[in-house]
Amino acid sequence: MxxxxxxxxxxxxxxxxxxxxxxxxxxxxxxxxxxxxxxxxxxxxxxxxxxxxxxxxxxxxxxxxxxxxxxxxxxxxxxxxxxxxxxxxxxxxxxxxxxxxxxxxxxxxxxxxxxxxxxxxxxxxxxxxxxxxxxxxxxxxxxxPVLPDIPGRNAIAYFTPETIFELTRRPTHLVVIGAGATGLALAQAHLRLGAKVSVVEMVEPLAGEDSELVECALRRLRAEGLQLHTHTGVVSISASGDDEMTIDIKSGPDETQLVGSHLLFATGRxxxxxxxxxxxxxxxxxxxxxxxxxxxxxxxxxxxxxxxxxxxxxxxxxxxxxxxxxxxxTGNAGAEALVPRIVYTQPAIAWAGLTEYEARAKLGDRFEIVRCPLSQTAAAWARAESHGHVKFIVDRAGRVLGAGVVGSAAPELVSIFALAIAQKLTLSNLGALVVPYGAFAQIVVTAAAEFARGRPDGGSKGWQNKLKRLLP
Incomplete structure (x- = not known):
């Protein structure tokens, strides 16, 4: 050209x-x-x-x-x-x-x-x-990748989320600095592939995500054997023999050491x-x-x-x-779509729309929270994956303002939530879904029934509006 x-x-x-x-x-x-x-x-x-x-x-x-x-x-x-x-x-x-x-x-x-x-x-x-x-x-x-300025960092070999895939031998003990979405997902993958894994995080893991959903995921990670050190800083790093390194960490006044074979920095981008x-x-x-x-x-x-x-x-x-x-x-911009957030741990975490914190800041007490455990679906029991739950943020008319899920089906379910929020649908609307038996999406219908239970209008905006649409 x-x-x-x-x-x-x-x-x-x-x-x-x-x-x-x-x-x-x-x-x-x-x-x-x-x-x-x-x-x-x-x-x-x-x-x-x-x-x-x-x-x-x-x-x-x-x-x-x-x-x-x-x-x-x-x-x-x-x-x-x-x-x-x-x-x-x-x-x-x-x-x-x-x-x-x-x-x-x-x-x-x-x-x-x-x-x-x-x-x-x-x-x-x-x-x-x-x-x-x-x-x-x-x-x-x-x-x-953003690399923290830690004494001794440049004196040892380390990995970032872009170089960790160069490993051709299983780490004896992988130490991950950073418990964000990337750090935890890579930590769990190596843990399940047989490595001992420790994660060090200065603040809360997955800060900014819904704390309920995060805690559910962290319970599973700990149950699988992940060693998670929260509110812990890294003081220094040093080589400590053949194929080993010592990471000095501190939580409050307490100092201790981790001896690892490999080090991964997942400290942001x-x-x-x-x-x-x-x-x-x-x-x-x-x-x-x-x-x-x-x-x-x-x-x-x-x-x-x-x-x-x-x-x-x-x-x-x-x-x-x-x-x-x-x-x-090109002048073709329409309404902005809702982009879900996803954390690819197992169970995965996904969210779309307002969080509980954002709803409180924006609406005060003018909203409700509807929770349903995934164990209320046949899919969860049939697949032995009963951990996790969905969480809906709805206004008093039942309109979905935000929704999240922790569970193996989170990446698929969150698209339904995002569409419901974008289209201003209510839980009553979602309750009309016909979901194939054995699908995790049945939890959406179950949540709608939970919201409608005990409400004279069944969770909708009222039977009068429905009647008007039927009249000539």
Whole structure:
């Protein structure tokens, strides 16, 4: 493509957000250039979310073998070969790669430019000496791990969530610093694959998530053998012999030591925007992060930040943010969709809409909480997965304002909750669902019945409205 050709959109970063934005824009007839200096698919595809899901799947299968007696089968300790698990993860990534390959994108009319990008002004981007001038620019460069400044950190070998999949031997004792969603999911996966695992967290695990749901998940993790040190800081790290390290930790006045074989830092992420020349593009910053308006628009009206670089968590959220920004650019933006939050532990945690804390701050006491244990479904008992419950935040008319679930089916159920909130449905509306027998979704109908119990109007807005709709 000649440099003076009209380019509608230039996207920097070919991860989930960049690819989703490029495909959406190309489908709407825009001329798109997608710039990437590394692997197509980004961190999520090559070193992050996808391999993490594959590792968790292997760990879940090992857990099922170990607990097969719960279903009346012979149980045994699974034979785990970390090298084979690692090889399967790499093979799986290769198998999926055609869906995010250059050829796949080029086939949709998207031009791929390889190289590092840097803004040279408010409306110009340089990639390896080529000046790209476009009507709009999307920065979808993702995020990178934040590493705490701990004495001795750089004197020992350690892993991040992007490098932990390089392990080809099972850790004897994996120490995870950080009990957020990523840290706990990776900790549980390695625990189920036979490693001893300790997690150290300065504050509360999964801070910001619903405490009821979190406590339910943590009980299961502890029951499986996870050693969880909360309100605990890391004082220092040092090598302590062949293939061992000592982590000095402190909780209040109490100090102790953990002796581990491997160390994983899962202490958060920050936007990976260094070196992009955002200052030359006149993008206003808020500390180390670009200051963003609706749809990820920056102070430079041509430039948007999307995906993890804009602080969105999860592949689904990153993709959605890019697609929303494309719709805003093309004038097709409709009502904003509700993006669920998911923690991929087992049991998983998922939430959509207002939390209990947010409801109290916004509504005072003008809301109700409806809880139902998953053990009220046939699916839970048939599959020996009776742990967990759903939690609905509803107004006094029964309209769903927020909802969460902890349990193995959480990632599937939360989509129903998000749709109900977006469509302003009531629990009475959800109670009309016809759910196949043996599905975890039966809990939604059960919760609706629980809310309606004892109410003269059955939990709806009143029989009068229903009658009016039937009259001519």
């Amino acid at each position: 000649a440099q003076d050709d009209k380019i509608d959109l230039c996207i920097v970063g070919a991860g989930p957000a960049g690819i989703a934005g490029a495909e959406r824009a190309a489908a709407q007839g825009l001329r798109v250039v997608l710039v990437e200096s590394g692997e197509i698919g980004g961190v999520a595809h090559n070193w992050g979310a996808l391999p993490s899901q594959a590792l968790s799947a292997a760990a879940e299968r090992a857990h099922q073998i170990r607990t097969a007696r719960d279903l009346g089968l012979g149980a045994d300790e699974p034979r785990i070969n970390f090298a084979r698990v690692n090889a399967r993860i790499r093979a799986m990534i290769d198998d999926v790669s055609p869906t995010v390959s250059s050829e796949h994108l080029i086939g949709q009319g998207i031009e791929i430019v390889r190289g590092r990008a840097k803004f040279t002004g408010p409306a110009a981007l340089d990639v390896g000496g080529r000046s790209i001038k476009a009507s709009y620019y999307f920065v979808a460069t993702g995020s990178r 920050e936007p990976d925007v260094d070196g992009l020349g955002l200052e030359l593009a006149r993008v206003r910053m808020a500390g180390r992060r670009p200051a963003l308006e609706k749809f990820g628009r920056t102070s430079n009206r041509r430039i948007f930040i999307v995906g993890d670089a804009a602080g969105h968590n999860g592949v689904h959220a990153a993709r959605h943010s890019a697609e929303r920004a494309i719709d805003a650019v």
